[in-house]
Amino acid sequence: MVAPTDGALDRAATRTPRRRLAVWLRRVTRTGAVRTLGPFVPIVVLWWLAAELEVFPAAFFVGPDAVLTEFLDLMRKGVLPGYLSDSLTRLAYGIGFGLLIGLPMGFLVAMSAWARRLTWPLLLFFQAIADIAWLPIVIVWFGFSLTAVTFVIVYTIVFPLVLAVVSGVEQVPQELVRAARSLGAGRFRVFVEVIVPGALPAVAGGIRTGLGYGWRALIAAEIIVGTSGVGFMMFDARRVGDVSEVFLGMIVLGVLWYAMDALVLAPFERATVERWGMVRQVEAGR
Structure with missing residues (x-):
């Protein structure tokens, strides 16, 4: 050795x-x-350097320290919690009504040939009209109210959700449907035990996408229609020239959506695919 x-x-x-x-x-x-x-650290450092070196005029660009001071001040006064509560309440109404309308409509269009022929051109037509385009007429109809903001959010959520449901139903292999019927399953049982589970992965993705669109529509509606909320806070701060409050509103929006997506929507979509993704496995095994 x-x-x-x-x-x-x-x-x-x-x-x-x-x-x-x-x-x-x-x-x-x-x-x-x-x-x-980790990915946000270099962004914050670059932001701080740009503010300290005064790359942009201080009246138009503030650093993280000014935004943090603004955050603490608004939290102490109770302004930011109140605005957040208003925005989340409007979002909850919009999501609730959007899901109640979009899910049944999507399965109806996907499962009924006559419903699809009747509504498909309308779906594509209204899908192309941006939610912001509805705000002028919505203000005339409902004024500056919760109903106006809810209408815009529901409109934004429904159409992506309907299209996702239709796409998910179309992805279900017909072999599974025929096999269930050959074993004596009726139409309702085929729908509940084959169609819905097979479409759930696409539906989960549609819900995640639709809620993302709804979140952006909420802020746009609050900027134009709202009298409170995070969007209104940013617009009001722009009017008085408070740049730090505008930056704070943008950060709050990003943090809230990131938390909602990471803690609720992404796990829901992942769990749905893992639980009901057997359709893709069956197709891969053929």
Whole structure:
């Protein structure tokens, strides 16, 4: 057996701390906090540098410290919690009515040939009209009210959801439907036990997309129609020239949507695909 030389021992000794450091870095970078907040660190640093170096005039561009001060001030006064509560209430109304309308309509259009022939041109027509285009007539109809904002959110959610449901139903293999019918399943049982589970992955994706559109429609409606809410806060701050409040509103919107998507929508979509994604597995095995 050959004894290791002094040089080999020195190289092994230097490698060991490096390996430990590499293992530690891999473990740290795999944690949820680092993966979530890590990508934002360079953006915040660049933002801070741009503000400190006055790349843009201070009246038009503020740094993270000014936004943080504005956040603490609005929280202390209770202004920001009140605006957030109003925005989330409007969003909840819009989501509720949007799902109640979009899901049944989507399955009706997907399952009925006459309903599809009758409504498909209308769906494509209204899908092409942006939600903002409805705001002038909505103001005439409902005024500056919760109903006006809810109408815009529901309109924005319904059409992507209907199209996603139709796409999901079309992806269900007809072999599964025929197999269920050959085993004696009636139309209702085929719908509940074959069509709905097979379409759920696409439906989950449609809900996630529709709610994203609804969130943006909420802010746009609050800017134009609303008398409170985060969108109104940003528009009112622009009117008085408070740039830090505008920046704060943008950050709050991003944080809220990221939290909703990461904690609710993404797990829901992932769990739905894992639970009901057997249709794709069956197709892959053929």
